[in-house]
Amino acid sequence: MEPPGLWEDRLTGEDKARAPRHWRDEFNLLHLEVDGVSYDTPGFEPDNHPEGRPGFWDVEKRLADMDSEGIESSIIFHQHSAALIRMQDKDLWFKCMDVFNEWLADWAKAAPNRLFPVAYLPTFYKPEMTRDYMQKILDLGFKAVEIPSFPRGVRYNGKETLPMWEAIAEAGLPLSMHVGVHIDATGTGALGINMARNMQPFNALFPQLVFSGLFDRFPDLKIVFTEGGASWVAPTIATADKIYRDYAQVLKPKLEHKPSYYWHRNCWTTFMDDPVALDLIDWIGADKMMWSIDYPHPEGVFGESMRVAKEIYDKAGEENFKKIVGGNAAALWGI
Secondary structure, three states: OOOOOHHHHHOOHHHHHHOOEEEEOOOOOEEEEEOOEEOOOOOOOHHHOOOOOHHHOOHHHHHHHHHHHOOOOEEEOOOHHHHHHHOOOHHHHHHHHHHHHHHHHHHHHHOOOOEEEOEEOOHHHOHHHHHHHHHHHHHOOOOOEEEEOOOOOOOOOOHHHHHHHHHHHHHOOOEEEEOOOOOOOOOOOHHHHHHHHHOOOHHHHHHHHHHOOHHHHOOOOOEEEEOOOOOOHHHHHHHHHHHHHHOOOOOOOOOOOOHHHHHHHHEEEEEOOOHHHHOOHHHHOHHHEEEOOOOOOOOOOOOOHHHHHHHHHHHHOHHHHHHHHHHHHHHHHOO
C-alpha cells in the first residue's frame, strides 16, 4: 500500500498541486483521490474494506504475517497505484507511476531477501519509451515487471506495441499480466459482477498474445498471468489448439506451433485457492503453476495458507507441491 503523501511529497513543480492524494476516514482507512474525484473501488463498505491491515505498508508487520503463514518470500504487487490509470492526463500519470516504482524499490530494501516488488511498466501508452524505462527498472534492482491485462485504448497485438514487446524480451524480466479493475457494472450486485469479470480475464488475453504471433517473434518472452486463478488454462489452451487446427488455412499470421506449445514454453499462472485447477495439473503443467497468498485481499488465503497448502500437497504429490508453492517462482524470478 502506497503511503499517504507519496505523490504529494515526491512530485515536483506544477505537478505537486495535482498529485493524487491519500486520506484517512473515521475508520482510519486509506482512500485515494485525484482532482477531487474518488478512485476507490465501488461497493466496499468502510468497515469491511480490505486495506486496513498494517502489514500492507509496515514492513515489520508484513514479515510477521508472513512468518505466521510459513511464507519465506513474497512477490509484492501494487495496490492503489493501478487505479491511477483512469487519469486523463497521461503525462502526469506516467510521472506518478515513476514515483511509485522509485518508492517501491526503496520500500523493499528493508528485507531484500524476502520482499521482491514488481515494477509497474507505464509505457504501454508510449511503447517507444520502453527500452529506456526497462533499463531504469533493472537499475532499481527489480526482478519482475507488470502491465494491466486490458488497458483501454491499447492493443497488445497491435504493431504500435512491438517496440514495447521487443524491449521487454531484451531485458529478460518475467512480465506479469495482472488482472485489472474494470467498473463495467452498476446497480444491484455491482461489486460481485465487477469482481467476477475482473478475476477471469485471461481466457481472452492468452489468445490475443498467441494468435498475434507474439511468441514466434519474441521466443524468450516470459509471461505470468497473475491473480486470475489457474483453472482457466485447460479450456483456454484446448480451445486455442482447436482453432489452430480447424482454421489453419486462414489464420494470419501462420503460427510455427500450436497454442499449447507456447503455453508450456512461455507462460505461467498464479492461483490462490483453486481446487478445480488441482484436478487439471496434467493439462496446465506443474511447472507452470505458482501459488499465491494474495495478502491481504479478501479473495486471498491469508489465515488459511496451511489448509490450502495441504490441499495442494494431497492432490499434486510431494514433487509437484514443492514446485507449485515455491520452486517455480524461485526459478522464474531468480530468487
